[in-house]
Amino acid sequence: MNKLPKILVIAGPTASGKSTLAIQLAQKFDGEIISADSRQIYRGMDLGTGKVERDSSSVERGAHSMKREAWSVEHESTPKSNELEAKSYKLKNGSYLSAGIVHHGIDIINPDQDFNVADFKKYALEKIPEILQRKKLPIICGGTGFWIQAITDNLDFPQVKPDLDLRKNLDRKNTRQLFAQLQKIDPQRAAAIDSKNKVRLIRALEICQKLGKVPRPENNKLKTKSYEFLQLALDVPKEVLREKIQKRLDERFEQGMLQEVQNLHQSGISWQRLESFGLEYRRLAEFLQDKISESKMQEKLFFDIIHYAKRQMTWLKKNPDLIWIPDPNEAEKLVEKFLED
RNA sequence: GGGUAGUUGGCGGAGUGGUCAAUCGCAGCUGACUGUAAAUCAGCCGACUUCGGUCUUCGGGGGUUCGAAUCCCUCACUGCCCA
Numbered sequence: 001m002n003k004l005p006k007i008l009v010i011a012g013p014t015a016s017g018k019s020t021l022a023i024q025l026a027q028k029f030d031g032e033i034i035s036a037d038s039r040q041i042y043r044g045m046d047l048g049t050g051k052v053e054r055d056s057s058s059v060e061r062g063a064h065s066m067k068r069e070a071w072s073v074e075h076e077s078t079p080k081s082n083e084l085e086a087k088s089y090k091l092k093n094g095s096y097l098s099a100g101i102v103h104h105g106i107d108i109i110n111p112d113q114d115f116n117v118a119d120f121k122k123y124a125l126e127k128i129p130e131i132l133q134r135k136k137l138p139i140i141c142g143g144t145g146f147w148i149q150a151i152t153d154n155l156d157f158p159q160v161k162p163d164l165d166l167r168k169n170l171d172r173k174n175t176r177q178l179f180a181q182l183q184k185i186d187p188q189r190a191a192a193i194d195s196k197n198k199v200r201l202i203r204a205l206e207i208c209q210k211l212g213k214v215p216r217p218e219n220n221k222l223k224t225k226s227y228e229f230l231q232l233a234l235d236v237p238k239e240v241l242r243e244k245i246q247k248r249l250d251e252r253f254e255q256g257m258l259q260e261v262q263n264l265h266q267s268g269i270s271w272q273r274l275e276s277f278g279l280e281y282r283r284l285a286e287f288l289q290d291k292i293s294e295s296k297m298q299e300k301l302f303f304d305i306i307h308y309a310k311r312q313m314t315w316l317k318k319n320p321d322l323i324w325i326p327d328p329n330e331a332e333k334l335v336e337k338f339l340e341d
Numbered sequence: 342g343g344g345u346a347g348u349u350g351g352c353g354g355a356g357u358g359g360u361c362a363a364u365c366g367c368a369g370c371u372g373a374c375u376g377u378a379a380a381u382c383a384g385c386c387g388a389c390u391u392c393g394g395u396c397u398u399c400g401g402g403g404g405u406u407c408g409a410a411u412c413c414c415u416c417a418c419u420g421c422c423c424a
Contacts, residue, residue, distance in 0.1 A: 014379080039379055049379080118376040146378050157376050167377090175382095194373065197382040206376090217375050278379040303368075308379055314372065 004228040005132050008335060009148060010141040011316055012234035013309040015244040019052045021234065021328045022141035025335055026101040032131045034124055035105035036142030036151075039277060041120075042111045044264055047257040048280035050248070051106060052098040104131075105142075111269050111277075118157045121150040128227070137339070145315040152229050152321070156217065160210045170202045181205060186213040230338040232331055233316055235324040245305050258284055279304050 008031065010022045022033050035041075039049040096103040104127045109115050124140070131138045140148060149155060170178060178201040183190040185208045193200055207214045236244070261284040264274060274285040280301060287297040316322060325331055 037379085038377090114377075116376045117378075121376090144378065146374075150375080153375095155375055160376075162376065194382055197374080199377060199381040200374075203376070214375095276377075276380075281379080299367095304379080310370095311372095311378090315374080315378085 003341075004225060005128075006137065006339060007128065007151075007227045007229050008137060008139045008338070009152060009229055009231040010139060010233075010331075011145065011148060011231065011319075011322060012143070013236070013241060013312040013316070014050075014143050014305060015241060015248050015309065016234040016236045017244075017328060018141050018143065018234060019050070021331060022139050023052065023099050023101050024328070025331060026137070026139055027099070028332060029137050029335060029339065030135075031137035031139045032102040032104065032134070034127055034131075034138060034140045035103055036120065036124070036140050036144050036147040037105070038115075038120075038144045038147060039281075040106050040142070041108050041115050043107045043109065044111060044260070044267070045277070045281070047252050047255050047260050048277075048284070050252075052103065055097040055100065111264060112273065114162065116162070117147055117150050117155075120147045121155070121157075124151050143312055145312060145319075149319070152231065154225070158207050158211060158215050160207045163206055163209070166206055166209065167202055170205055171198070175201060178202065178205065182208070188216075189214040229321070230335065231319070231322045232334065233322045233324050234328065235326045241309060242306065245309065246302060249302060249305065252280070258288070261285060262288060279308060 008025065008029075010018050010025070012018045025031060026033055037049065039045055040051050042049070045051075096106045105120070105123065108123070128138050140151060142148060150157075173181075175196050175198050178198065179190065179193075179195040182193065182201060182204055186204065189204050189208075193204055195201070204214050257280060261274060261281060264281075265271060265285070265288070271285050271289055275282045283292075283297050283301040283304065286292045287294060292300070323334065325334070
């Protein structure tokens with residue numbers, strides 16, 4: 001039996017220290033990082049998404065300021081016909097470097113474009129062989145559990161692309177109507193679906209329109225695996241995480257997160273779009289529109305992030321392959337062992 | 342000292358004789374999730390519970406009433422106004 005290529009996964013809730021650990025391990029084991037973060041893919045969304053700081057090029061060395069290029073400035077290449085090609089933005093120097101480590105999946109599209117799990121899966125499955133070819137260790141690191149699972153479990157998605165017009169139309173109806181509609185078309189899916197969840201209902205109907213009904217996800221246990229994963233997650237006590245979240249939030253404000261959101265809006269991103277990104281982008285957009293007061297915004301945002309971390313934990317907890325490590329220093333040994341045989 | 346408004350579950354805040362263990366919001370807890378996943382959505386949230394119920398709550402005490410968070414008396418505390 002030939003051995004499967006190995007991939008390291010670093011998961012954990014927001015503010016748990018994933019990125020730092022990933023970089024440490026990348027340095028130690030000669031790796032490249034694939035960010036699995038549904039918001040860090042966007043250019044110009046830096047402070048609010050907590051991107052690792054990009055290495056400044058030798059030319060602009062000494063630029064200690066947190067100033068980052070506005071996405072509109074670097075956005076000069078016009079999208080090509082190929083959707084994925086168009087979406088995956090090629091940087092001049094080829095990649096996003098932080099602490100000398102190559103990061104994929106950061107700054108790959110503009111905030112007015114969509115990039116979903118299926119896109120990510122394609123993207124990552126393209127990058128992984130490239131990284132392996134360079135004899136480097138692929139490290140998938142990020143907080144978007146679903147995206148990570150798409151890779152680790154090689155999830156199969158129905159071949160139905162989002163139909164924005166259809167979605168817009170369906171969105172006008174309420175969940176009762178949508179559910180009734182789904183019951184008629186695909187009772188099986190209807191029986192299993194969350195009947196109050198509009199997003200799910202709309203997607204189900206979208207698939208039905210194309211395929212007649214929603215295919216049952218196949219059992220991934222039967223699938224042949226192409227990679228071997230070591231999945232680690234940072235286990236940070238709730239109280240500690242709270243403190244880290246608050247501290248990080250304060251820092252982000254100091255670094256000019258508000259300005260970042262303002263800039264995004266000025267470069268053409270609608271408030272509605274910004275709000276749809278959630279967390280900092282939603283709350284700051286609301287504040288900038290005078291929908292909420294500053295103190296309300298700060299308060300809400302803090303709790304939003306706490307809740308988000310909680311949701312992440314709920315997701316992560318049901319992954320039986322995750323190894324929870326209370327201390328980041330434990331990771332090294334585990335990775336070493338993983339890479340041995 | 343006089344007047345006045347108030348005191349409700351962790352917080353905010355409804356409720357003004359029975360259908361109130363007490364609307365609702367926040368916080369808290371648990372969970373769902375196959376192309377929006379930082380999104381979207383669900384349940385629990387006084388105590389005990391064999392999940393049908395049982396018990397103790399609405400500042401303290403005393404009353405009225407078949408029955409009070411809701412009415413009366415009184416005490417305490419808080420805010421505002423007049424001294």
